[in-house]
Amino acid sequence: MKLSCQENLVPGATFADRLANLAAWGYEAVELTDFDGLLRSRVAEIKSALADSPVQASTICGGSNVQFIHPDRTKREESVRQQREILKLCAEFGAIGCIVVPMFNHDTRIPGLEPIATTGQLQRELLVALMRPLAQEAADLGVCVLLEPLIRYESDFPRDLAEAASICDEVDSPGLKLMADFFHMNVEEADIASSLKSAARHLRHVHLADSNRQVPGRGHTDFVAGFKALREIGYDGFAALECRIAEPKGKTLAETARFLRECLDQAQ
Template structure:
């Protein structure tokens, strides 16, 4: 298991400074913003070269419109996702985090034939198949992230994301487990992680209050134990609030998390 931080959480006025700070703090990776990524590829590659820090994946930067009723908006979202998958390959990142939709449904309820969510699932699976195939041509992955009831109505539990991956049946798709969202939606975070098994390919870390691990009440020892049980060896990236004195706080949180890792 490797620890990373979203780039916007890291102290530094340039990307190079952020990478240097991550290296000095002991982190292995940096999660990249998708916004403006095309213009930063050279800078990112230069900063990461021989640094010991790797790009983990790309987060955001596209229209969350795969489940919008307008055909043009869906096509625009797919185009942007394909571009970001290509850019992820250029910086040697695993892939792109994919959130199907924020907020309420945009598609109509056509009951008794199909509910809005049934329509969304069929539409999403059709598009995911196409996008996963493209990801494979780039050597990258679609990383499907469930959220929580306050952020979306659709795909809120790990089990639901796994079922979508099983329907698409592509090696170029995987599931992201975000422990902050899981603390809201899952009956048991460790059981949900164990249930994901081979589909689990990325982890977001934040405590119950969405601050750094160790600043809330999530049982991270149990989280790491479950990940160890399923032999998870992928990225674990911080997506959370960082208090003042960001560098010191990031270092303290890393040492806290490392102290909880099972002996292997």
């Protein structure tokens, strides 16, 4: 398993500085972010820095106001268009794929059509319909869309790894897979290790944060058990930090990398 970290969590005046710091602190990859919608304007800087660094791009997280399940068709189509562009950037940067949250709790929801279909049924059918062509485009590029289940207070669809995996089953494309976040799993999964094993067929990425959303090692999550499950299913992909980083950040990131490698050693 290769350690990654979201770029916005890393100190450094430039992207190249952040990559140098990650390498020095024990990380093999960086997770790019597009929370502000400005990733496309940084392509030249990112490609140049990656070319000169041992640190590689693992994934792209975020998209500016992506709403795949909005009642307004124009908003759905715009979300798909944005995601197509991010998938192209994944291929350009050598990342495995882009992380997608289909909807947040604050998003406008599709009204139910009871007794024909509930809101939940319509959400799923619509997501599957949108993901089929998008997943094919991702597969053609050699990357994938990564569905991320979140904690119930942020999103209730998909609600856990099992539901995300079932959506991947229905779409049935190498271009649609899922990712698992230890923070969200701590609340939504009855047993993290068992859930990881059950979703193994579609698992392509992992986010790391402790139970309190601090760096691993500062809460009560059993990372050794989770890493053991990942080893048992043959997971050899990236695991990226997405959590709060206490000051001084450089010291915290270096200590966290050492802690995670100790957990990996214990998981053998």
